[in-house]
Amino acid sequence: MHPGSARFWTRIVAAGSSVFLFGIPLFFWLKRCSENWTDFQFLKLVYSPFVLHLVMQTMGVAVQSGGVIFIAGLAMAFLIYSFKPRLRMAIRFLLSVFWLLPSLFFVWLTRGLLKQAGLEQWLYRFSAVQVCWVIGFTPYFALGVLRILEDLDPREIEAAKTLGASASWIGRTLYWRAIRPGVGVLSIQIFWLIFTSFSVVVLLGGGSPQDTLETAIYQAVRFDEVRVDHAFALAIWQVVLLLGLTQIQKLGCSRVNQMQPIHGAVWGTLPVKRKGIFQGILIIISGLGVAMMAKIFLSEPAGGPLFQSWLQSCFLAAGVSGLTLILAFVFYFGLRRFSDWGAYCSPMILSLMVWEAYGAASFPILLCLVVQVALFLPWVSRNLYPLLDRKRIAEQEAARTLGATNLKAWLTVEWPRVLPEVKKIAVWISVFSMAEVSSVILFSRGQFEPLAVWSQNQFARFQWQEGYLGVEILVLTTLIGVAVSVYQESA
Amino acid sequence: MSQPIKWISLTLVLGLVFAMASCTSKKAVNQNQTSATGNTLRVLTYSSLGAESGFLKSVQGAFKNASGCELSIQTTLDAAQILTELKEHPGTADFVVGIDDLLFERGKSFWAVDDALIRSIKGVTFNPALKQTTESGVLHGFFPLDYGALTFIYRKEAFQKLKLTVPTTVSDLLKPEYRKKFIVQDPRVSSPGLQFFTWIPSTLSLEKLKGQWLTLSQGWDASYQLFLQGEAPMVWSYLSSLAYHETKGQGDQFDFVDFKEGLPVQIEGMAQVIGTAQNPCAQKWLSFVYQLPIQAQLTQKQWMLPVVNGVDLPPAFQKISHFDHLLAHKRTIADVDQLLTRFGKEVQGASW
Incomplete structure (x- = not known):
């Protein structure tokens, strides 16, 4: 690598981005943690009864809910697996879309379901929170298991049956052995989602004592006093837990990749002659979505503030989407290993670090951008890098022989190949960014209140009708995102 | 225009739009600062x-x-x-x-x-x-x-329906019939909530009380919204909430709890x-x-x-302005700190 070469500059940019995104926030975090180190003040906070109590409480509810999700997810996966392929495909698609909906939608749904079922006494307790986690995360678990089941060789099972194997032997030996590694990874992913859950706990838990590590970090800096050292003491435990979970997950990551259920869910087996009809339906869905959104924005009195919040969310989502993709490429050619750092933190911890490093007062939208880019970068790299790794070396070599520069050769040979995936990822990042609450809420105030936070604040004030309008926009945005993504894939 | 150049241009345009949005929010902050x-x-x-x-x-x-x-x-x-x-x-x-x-x-x-x-x-x-x-x-x-006095505002119809009697002392709130029947505010975020927790006697167990409230809301407006939606028959609020209902023609639907201990004034x-x-x-x-x-x-x-x-008071305020059962109790910052430590231990399960 020569100084001044393209690769050299890519590395410089990647290193600079790493320092800005992770290095400086991490430095400030460590600096704060090491303050008063001599008299063990910070250590006392880390091992204070309150923190230990919260760690145990968070782990307790996570294990309980995880257990239910594990059983329900397995049952759901086997049930769907028993359906005919076409029906299975349709259910899988619907579940994929369902799981992608924003967490605020699940809060609204859980509240409605508990009221309808006459279980109002479950509200404002951990029971409601756990029900919401089960509703929201079971489809994800089931989809993961279903993908593994579909990869099984049916001839192996048929052969075992022919040779007189009992159902329990087939279940134990063939099915369980096949799904065990994937189930382990999926369980860890579910724990990760529960540990980092924010809106669900705040809105359905009913406040103290129904707190988790994630909500307590928020309370430490956003309630009556700003106690950053308290927040960092809580964050240490969360980082340790998440780091452990991520490392275990990495061991089995090759078996089940994150976010895969939606990819290729539909088009693999859809007959070519019906693609036109399906594309037409997708265009109609998108058009209806836009029309419904316009109707909400024109409604009084909530329409105006909603539109303003939505615009802010769109700006943020566009910025996050573009910058994450650019940095994903920069890191790929520069310092690949650093792209994964954001996966070791929860959105709240990342926000806290950025808050400490760059100050909460300056440029809230830019701070949210930094947090979300760091948050989405690992996910983008996991989806994009395997594709980038499958290089067309011979064709690139040929282009270079014909006089193309390295960049020109790459743009001509590789770019058209990765472009559909890039488009799809751009859509997904925008959708996820718009639904993000915990990476934005610390920086949101007054004039900066993106849609998800706006809806969260309406729910927190129990103004369910207004909050629901915000959630409706978020759901419509997700559905439009799904339609656009599937349309792109079909095209 | 070739595909890559088109996409790079699009990204640059998005970046520009984003930068403009950032500048707009910066301008808003600066306006306040300057x-x-x-x-x-x-x-x-x-x-x-x-x-x-x-x-x-x-x-x-x-x-x-x-x-x-x-x-x-x-x-x-x-x-x-x-x-x-x-x-x-x-x-x-x-x-x-x-x-x-x-x-x-x-x-x-x-x-x-x-x-x-x-x-x-x-x-x-x-x-x-x-x-x-x-x-x-x-x-x-x-x-x-x-200023205003604080107390529990209750819905008369709900009390009749649930066959509840109106509490008269603070310790009544611990009775089983009031379990999940009232809403209070979190003292760490809400000033009426802080008034409530500094008003109740320190001998009253918060550990027992936490099982009694329906939810600890993060603000007065949130708790009152929940009360109006009928989620609980009683809410910690201002006595003047009655004046509001009186003006709206709902005066006969709501009343307040007249605690023997007196009502705190905020x-x-x-x-x-x-x-x-x-x-x-x-x-x-x-x-x-x-x-x-x-x-x-x-x-x-x-x-x-x-x-x-x-000041000439509107008719709806006449009843509550002549209310003389107000409690003059002085609390210091040490009382508040003590309360928050107690709140941590007894409500959250442990304190820092």
Whole structure:
């Protein structure tokens, strides 16, 4: 690598981005943690009864809910697996879309379901929170298991049956052995989602004592006093837990990749002659979505503030989407290993670090951008890098022989190949960014209140009708995102 | 245009749009930061006081006409978050409106004690009921705005339906029949919530009480919204909430709990923020806000009682303004700290 070469500059940019995104926030975090180190003040906070109590409480509810999700997810996966392929495909698609909906939608749904079922006494307790986690995360678990089941060789099972194997032997030996590694990874992913859950706990838990590590970090800096050292003491435990979970997950990551259920869910087996009809339906869905959104924005009195919040969310989502993709490429050619750092933190911890490093007062939208880019970068790299790794070396070599520069050769040979995936990822990042609450809420105030936070604040004030309008926009945005993504894939 | 160039251009356009959005938000923040001098008084308050239909917005125009000063309003979710906001964004507000005596005590390092400003209100005749607070040396620099007693407001119909009797003492709240029947506010975020927890006797077990409330909401408006939706028959609120219902023609549907211990009084007030340049609009604001017609608006916009004597009260307020079962109990900042430690241990399960 020569100084001044393209690769050299890519590395410089990647290193600079790493320092800005992770290095400086991490430095400030460590600096704060090491303050008063001599008299063990910070250590006392880390091992204070309150923190230990919260760690145990968070782990307790996570294990309980995880257990239910594990059983329900397995049952759901086997049930769907028993359906005919076409029906299975349709259910899988619907579940994929369902799981992608924003967490605020699940809060609204859980509240409605508990009221309808006459279980109002479950509200404002951990029971409601756990029900919401089960509703929201079971489809994800089931989809993961279903993908593994579909990869099984049916001839192996048929052969075992022919040779007189009992159902329990087939279940134990063939099915369980096949799904065990994937189930382990999926369980860890579910724990990760529960540990980092924010809106669900705040809105359905009913406040103290129904707190988790994630909500307590928020309370430490956003309630009556700003106690950053308290927040960092809580964050240490969360980082340790998440780091452990991520490392275990990495061991089995090759078996089940994150976010895969939606990819290729539909088009693999859809007959070519019906693609036109399906594309037409997708265009109609998108058009209806836009029309419904316009109707909400024109409604009084909530329409105006909603539109303003939505615009802010769109700006943020566009910025996050573009910058994450650019940095994903920069890191790929520069310092690949650093792209994964954001996966070791929860959105709240990342926000806290950025808050400490760059100050909460300056440029809230830019701070949210930094947090979300760091948050989405690992996910983008996991989806994009395997594709980038499958290089067309011979064709690139040929282009270079014909006089193309390295960049020109790459743009001509590789770019058209990765472009559909890039488009799809751009859509997904925008959708996820718009639904993000915990990476934005610390920086949101007054004039900066993106849609998800706006809806969260309406729910927190129990103004369910207004909050629901915000959630409706978020759901419509997700559905439009799904339609656009599937349309792109079909095209 | 070739595909890569098209996409790079699109990304650049998105980046440009984003940068413009960032600059817009920066401009908004800067506007607040640079307008400390001149004809603007930057006021920090909580959401309902600074809302479109709130008191401050309703007098904004009249204040400008009377003094030539612009009232720039920033809001937080609840009163207790005003202190957090001042810590996070120093120098962005000249005046805070809507803090109570307890919050004033807690945030003492944020307040400027301007003798000229204090002298400027010497001629104001405050309600004799507030004598203790307005003349107390402890609250030097605290400018009262309005006041109200706090208690549980209940829905008569729900009580009849559930065959509940109205509680008479604080310890009644621990009785099984009131389990999940009332809503209170989190003392760490909400000023009425802090009033509740400092009002209840320290001998009352919070550990037992936490099983009794339905939810610990993060603000008064959230809890009252929940109460109006019928989620619980009782809510910790201001006595003047009854006046609101009276005006809406619902006076016969609601009533208040008259605790034997007496009802705590909350005085909402204002304070000048330290570190900001002396703003001539501050004095003009105080002269303006203590005028009788402006104080009278507090009953309609803020649903609180005016602090200045001689204000004609609307009929709905007659009943609650002559209420003499008020509790004069003085709490110090040490009491609040003690309470929050107790709250941590007994409500959250452990304390720091």
